[in-house]
Amino acid sequence: MFKTFSVIIVTGGSSGIGKSYIEHAIQGNPNALICNLSRTPFFAQKGADIVKQITCDMSKAEAIEEAYTILTSLINVHAKTGRVMLINNSGFGSYGLFPEPNISENLGIIDVNIKGVIHLTGLCLPLIKQRGGSILTVASTAAFQPTPWLATYGASKAFILNWSLALNEELRGSGVNVLAVCPGPTATQFFKRAGLTQGSVSPSMSQTADQVVEESIAALKKGKSFIVTGWKNRLLTLFSGFTPRVLVTRIAASMIARYRTNTVKR
Numbered sequence: 001m002f003k004t005f006s007v008i009i010v011t012g013g014s015s016g017i018g019k020s021y022i023e024h025a026i027q028g029n030p031n032a033l034i035c036n037l038s039r040t041p042f043f044a045q046k047g048a049d050i051v052k053q054i055t056c057d058m059s060k061a062e063a064i065e066e067a068y069t070i071l072t073s074l075i076n077v078h079a080k081t082g083r084v085m086l087i088n089n090s091g092f093g094s095y096g097l098f099p100e101p102n103i104s105e106n107l108g109i110i111d112v113n114i115k116g117v118i119h120l121t122g123l124c125l126p127l128i129k130q131r132g133g134s135i136l137t138v139a140s141t142a143a144f145q146p147t148p149w150l151a152t153y154g155a156s157k158a159f160i161l162n163w164s165l166a167l168n169e170e171l172r173g174s175g176v177n178v179l180a181v182c183p184g185p186t187a188t189q190f191f192k193r194a195g196l197t198q199g200s201v202s203p204s205m206s207q208t209a210d211q212v213v214e215e216s217i218a219a220l221k222k223g224k225s226f227i228v229t230g231w232k233n234r235l236l237t238l239f240s241g242f243t244p245r246v247l248v249t250r251i252a253a254s255m256i257a258r259y260r261t262n263t264v265k266r
């Protein structure tokens, strides 16, 4: 799949799911221009030297503009032709009774998970349309129902899921396909960053980052516009779809509230 792109741009490749996307890209097409936009660099034993690190805080509009200027010059030098893939993966959540831990953390979620995605995609889209390509955006199963104690996070993912689906429809027939990826709990740094202890989610309910990436790449190959990864997650989202919204919010609240005993001091 990665072989069909000459440029692969990943946000948040320093850790977790984004890191796995980069590792799969290196394996699938080491000759592509692979760029990572995050605050800390991508690191791996193999292939790290192939990846062009563009240090970027995706919560800041000026940083995204600067990163795009660097990206354009790299493309002009290393990959003048060929299809372009953009993987919008950077994101985080924060656990607590709103506005815990503070208002600025909640606004930061919107900056990275929503504004950062829209900003970078808007900048890259003319080139992707001109050369053909794909846009893959990591949403979440949190998008399928309100998520008390992760209220801002879940709402940010609902926004980005609907936005991605709408974009795919707008671009139908243009040579650009847009995929929203909805993982459920995945074993990454996400939970620690959200203020939860390791092991808050049982391994039987989690996927690995590699599983999420492999399922999403298979979905992209099939031309799908969205994928919920993992069969247990697919069942849960199906249930959410059939259950009245007020009831599903209650159920989600009782499930997510259980994490409360696992919170860490930040």
Ligand SMILES: NC(=O)c1ccc[n+]([C@@H]2O[C@H](COP(=O)([O-])OP(=O)(O)OC[C@H]3O[C@@H](n4cnc5c(N)ncnc54)[C@H](OP(=O)(O)O)[C@@H]3O)[C@@H](O)[C@H]2O)c1
Binding pocket: 011, 012, 013, 014, 015, 016, 017, 018, 037, 038, 039, 040, 041, 056, 057, 058, 059, 089, 090, 091, 092, 093, 112, 138, 139, 140, 141, 182, 183, 184, 185, 186, 187, 188, 189, 190, 191, 193
């Ligand atoms: N893990 C899960 O259970 C799960 C479930 C569903 C969806 N997701 C989604 O999957 C995506 C990846 O998360 P993950 O699970 O792999 O967690 P992770 O291991 O914590 O990785 C998060 C990535 O996002 C980047 N990021 C965060 N804030 C950023 C900022 N201000 N600017 C640039 N990059 C930033 C981080 O890079 P730097 O810190 O180096 O900047 C890091 O590479 C997120 O969108 C998350 O919402 C995760």
